[in-house]
Amino acid sequence: MIDVFVAGLRANSCTVSGPMNTDEARATVVERASAHLLVACNDDVPLPALVDGLRQRGVEVLTPGDPAWAERLADAEVGITGARLAVAQPSAIALAAAPGAPRSTSLVPSVHICVVRVDDLLPTLADAMIGVAAGEMPSALTWIGGPSRTGDLEMITTLGVHGPRAVEIVLLD
Amino acid sequence: MPKVALFVTCVADQVFPDTAAATVRVLEAAGAEVVFPAAQTCCGQPAITAGEPAAAARLAHHHLDVFGALDAGEIDAIVAPSGSCTAMVCHHYPALLAERRTEAEALAARTFELTQYLVDVLGVVDIGARLDTTVTVHDACHGLRNLGLGHETRRLVEGAGATLVEMTEPDTCCGFGGVFSFGFPEVSTRLADSKLGHAAGTSARYLVSGDLACLMHLDGRRRKVGPGTVPQPIHIADLLASGLPPKR
C-alpha cells in the first residue's frame, strides 16, 4: 500500500521521502527548509520541536498564532503541514482546516512540505470517504494529489499555476 | 438446415442489389436456406433519424406485420446485411412500437445482422470462401455500439484466408449519419476523409464494413477525389462472395 501511495504521488510530480522515524523526519524537513528565509508552519505537524529546530538553523518561522500571519504569509517560501489522512488509490493526502491549521499554508507558498503518518494511510478513497463522512467534518477538508498544475496551454502540463510548484511528502513511521 | 428470411433493407434492394444477392450466396454457403418475404419495404430508419417517429412507426408496423407473421417454427432467423437497420429493429422498435412491445421484442430477438448471424449464431467463420488479399475493417457505429459487433467481421475475413490489417481508430464514425450528411456536408466529408486516410495508412486492398450507407458515403468520397492509395470500400457480403467458387 505504501508503495502504491508513493508511486502514485511521484507519478503526479511530488517528491516523497521515508518512511522514517521522528528524528530523521525532523532533520529532513529542517534540511529542506533551511535554504529559505521565511517558512510557515502549521501546529498540526506531528514532529515535536520542529519549529525550534528550524529557528536554530536561522530560518524565520511563521505560525498561525502569530498576529502577523495573514500579512506575512505571502512572503513565506515554504509551507509545512500535517495531514488528517492519506489514501493510496488514488494517491492523495487530506488536510483538515483547524485553528492551528489554516488552509492557506498549503496553498500560498511555492513549496508545500507535508508530514504524513504511515498509520493515517488508507487503501482507497472510496473506503476513506466512508470513514470521513461518518466523523465530524472540518470547515474545509482539502485533498491534494500533487503540485498545482494546468493543461490549459495547449494541453501540456505546466506546474505551479496558482498553488505550490512543489509538493514534498515526508512519511513518518 | 437453418432457414433464414432475408431482411434486405431498402438501400440494398434499390441501390445495391448485388450486395443483396451476395448476402444470399454467403448465407447459402454457410448452410442456410434463404427465403425473401416479398411484402417487405423499409424498416423506417430514415424517418426516425429525420425526427419523425410517427412516420417511422408506420413503416415499423408494416415491417413487424411482414416479418412477425413468419412462423417461428419454420423460419429460424431474420438476417439483414446492415448493422444499422438491424439496430433499428433490435434497439428502437420495442420503444417505438410500445403498444406492440411483446411482438416487437420477439421480432428483435430473432433479427440478426449478417456477420452476427454467421459467427455468433451459426458459429461459422469459414464459409468456404478463399481470399488472397489484404483487408482493413471499418466498424460501423450502429453495429458496434447498438449491437456490440466487432470481432465477427474480422473473424470472417481471416476465416477466408485474407490478411487483416487494422487501421487507426477503426471504431470512429465515417461521418455519414443519414440526414447529417446532407445537413452538415463539410464536417461529414472531413470525417470521411479522415477515415479514408486511416484506411490508406494500412496499404490494404479493401476497406470492409457491414453497412452499405457508410460504404456509399466512403466510396462516394473516394471516387470524387480519386482513389489514390485508398483501399476499395466493400461490403463484407460482397467480399466473401467474391471468394466463393462459381455457382453451378
Next chain:
Amino acid sequence: MLQRALHNLDRRLRTAGESAAAHPDWKDRAAAIRRETLLDLDGWLDRLEHSLVARGVHVHRASTPADARRVVVELAQARGARTVVKSKSMATEEIDLGNALEDAGLTSVETDLGEYIVQLAGERPSHMITPAIHKTLPQIRDVLAKEAGTDLAVDREALTAWARDRLRGEFLRADIGITGVNFAAADTGTLVLVTNEGNGRFCTTLPRVHIAVMPVEKVIPRLADAGILLPLLTTHATGQALSNYVTMISGPRRAGEVDGPDELHVVFLDNRRRTLLGTRYEEMLACIRCGACLNVCPVYRNVSGHAYDSVYSGPMGKVLTPLLSGGTEGADLPYGSTLCHACSDACPVKIPLGDMILALRADVPDPHSGARRRRRIFWTVWARAWSTPSGYRLTTALGRVSRGRVPGLQAWTSTRELPRPARESFRDRWAKEHA
C-alpha cells in the same frame, strides 16, 4: 490545434481508461448513485438545505438564471463588494454571471488560467474542461502580453508565472469568491469542489464571502458517494486518477480559524431542470460534467466548441441546451450528430446520449415551424407510400426514372459521388429467378 490537443488528451484518457477498467462495476455504481438521487431530487435538496443551514450556510433557491443573477448581484452590492474572483464553473457560464456582475459595476475576474485567457480575449470557452483548447501558445502570449502591456516570451513557464502573479493580486484584492459545485452531499452538508490549478482553493480561502452556484442535480445523497464519483469524474475528464485538489467545504470559517470565508452562500439553480424529472430526458440530470462525451465525439473533434454557440457543447450540450432553454436555444443542435453513439459509450454514468439526441429531433419545437410542417408532410406521405409493397414499388420506380434530379442532392454531390445506378432492384431479380 484542437485536433492535436484532443489527440494529446485522447492518449492520456485511453491509458486512464485502462486503469478504470480495473473496476468495471464503477460505472454501474456511479450510475446507480445518480439515478437514486434523481428518484427523489426534491427530497435530497431539502435534506441538503437542512444540513447546510445547520452548518451556518445561507441557501438561496433560484428558479431562473435571472433569479440566480439577482441573488448574487444583491449579495455583492449589500456587502459593498468591488471585485469578484471566479473559479471555472459551467453553472456561472450558464447564467452568464460574469456579465451580470460587470453590468452591476463590479469587476469580475476569471481565475482558471484557460478561462482567464478566454475572458481577456473577449471570447467564450470552447471546452468544458480546457476552455482555451482552441488557442495556440503564440496566440495566448499575444492575449496576455496585451493585458500586461509589455512583451512576454512564447514560453509556457513564463506565461504561467506572469498569470500567477497577476491573479495573486486579484485574489488578495477580491471581496467575494464565486465557484460552482461538483457535488453537494445531503447528509453532511458538504460542498465538493474539484480543481487542478488551485484557483478554486484561493476563491474559497481568501475572500471574505464565498458564493457557490449549484445546479440542483449536483446534490448527492451521501458524502461517501463522492468516493466513487470523484475518481470516475477525474479519470474521464483529464485522465488523472484524481484531480490535484478536491476541496470539501462544510460551512464557513470556524471560531479560531485564521482563514476561510466568514460567509458562505449556496444558490440552488433550477433553470427548468426539475421539469425534466419523470420525462425520457430525466437521466440527463445524472451528468457529472466530465467532458468524456465531447472528447470522443467525431463531430466535436472536427469543429471547435464554439461552433455550438452555446454554453454546453458536444453531445451533452446537444441535449442540455434545448432542454434548459425550453427549445428556444439550440433547436438545431440535435441534428448536428451522426448518431454514432460514441458518447453513450463513453459516458461514465451511462446516459443514453445518442438516443436522447435522436428523440430531441422530434421533441424540440422547431423555431421555423413552417419547415417542420413541410418536413412532417413529406415523411407522412413517404411513410404512407412505403407502408405498402405497391406504393414502395411505384415510388422506387419513379425514383429510378428521375435519378439525379431530386432536389436537395447538391449538398451530397458537391463533395461525394452518388452510387452508380442499379438497373434492377433486388426484389425484381429475386422474383425472376424464383418464378
